[in-house]
Amino acid sequence: MVAIGKILKPFGVRGQVRVESLSDVPNRFEKLETVTLACSNGDRVETTVQSVRQIGEGYILGFSAFSTPEAASEFRGALIQIQEEPDLSRPPGIFFQFELVGLPVEDQKGQTVGTVTDILDYPHQQVFVISHEGQEWLLPARKELIECIDLPNNRLRLTANYSWDLSNAL
Secondary structure, three states, rough: EEEEEEEEEEOOOOOEEEEEEEOOOOOOOOOOOEEEEEEOOOOEEEEEEEEEEOOEEEEEEEEEEOOOOHHOOOOOEEEEOOOOOOOOOOOOOOOOOOHOOOEEEOOOOOEEEEEEEEEEEOOEEEEEEEOOEEEEEEEEEEOOOOOEOOOOOOEEOOOOOOOOOOHOOO
């Protein structure tokens, strides 16, 4: 499953919700029929999309799973997911976030230094959250810091040009 949006809050009196798009595919929401809502408590609800309206950077969506603002509020923070498409064609060196989260991170010597647990979006760049033995550190997603991302071998290898001393991790 691939997350394409996040429910922010209820909208209006008909049980619609305001949605933040997590997709860079044009008209992704306008073509939706069935989606899965992945709630933060682990519940998953399959539902049909009844209405889609773009507002600024986000969307207003209506789902068959709920029809009142009170019911919609229970889905605040839920991820809107669709089935992963078998052919995710893209230029070399371009990766989808769902492919990177969970990747083991290695230093230049091949030793595991953590795992990518999240990707934060900042205005000028994305930042990988790397977890290691209960600690987290942030890695700017920059080519000079990452030697390679090797999906077939399930690893992200860091460059030797940076000190990866995890004893000082935040």
